[in-house]
Amino acid sequence: MKCHYIYTEDGLKVLIPGCWSVVMSGDIRDCTCRDETFAAFESERYNKTVKALRKQVKDLEQENIQQNRIIKNLLKKLRKKQ
Ligand SMILES: [Zn+2]
Structure with a gap:
């Protein structure tokens, strides 16, 4: 207790x-x-998982921005060559 x-x-x-x-x-x-009830344990695990997933989403959004920038630059270079 x-x-x-x-x-x-x-x-x-x-x-x-x-x-x-x-x-x-x-x-x-x-x-x-520590909270010993199963509900409390599940809640803690849930919050940890959500936190990890949110970070993953943030990282992926950042990566998306960087890759869009690369694509944009490549398109610029391609257009110049034409
Ligand atoms: Zn205590």
């Missing part, structure tokens, strides 16, 4: 650590617990 707080009957907020970082520091901001 991830680090979380519970409330005692007296209304006291008590930190329940789920990872060693928080056990050592007592500060939930140091939490290194």
Whole structure:
């Protein structure tokens, strides 16, 4: 289970650590617990894949621009020769 707080009957907020970082520091901001649900895991994997694909699209668009430039220059040279 991830680090979380519970409330005692007296209304006291008590930190329940789920990872060693928080056990050592007592500060939930140091939490290194990972989401363990399948949905969370899938979501993380999905986001990584989308990010990678977006980068690929960007790279391909860049390559497309460069190749269009080359074609344009080649066409110019061809026209000059005619
Ligand atoms: Zn934790």
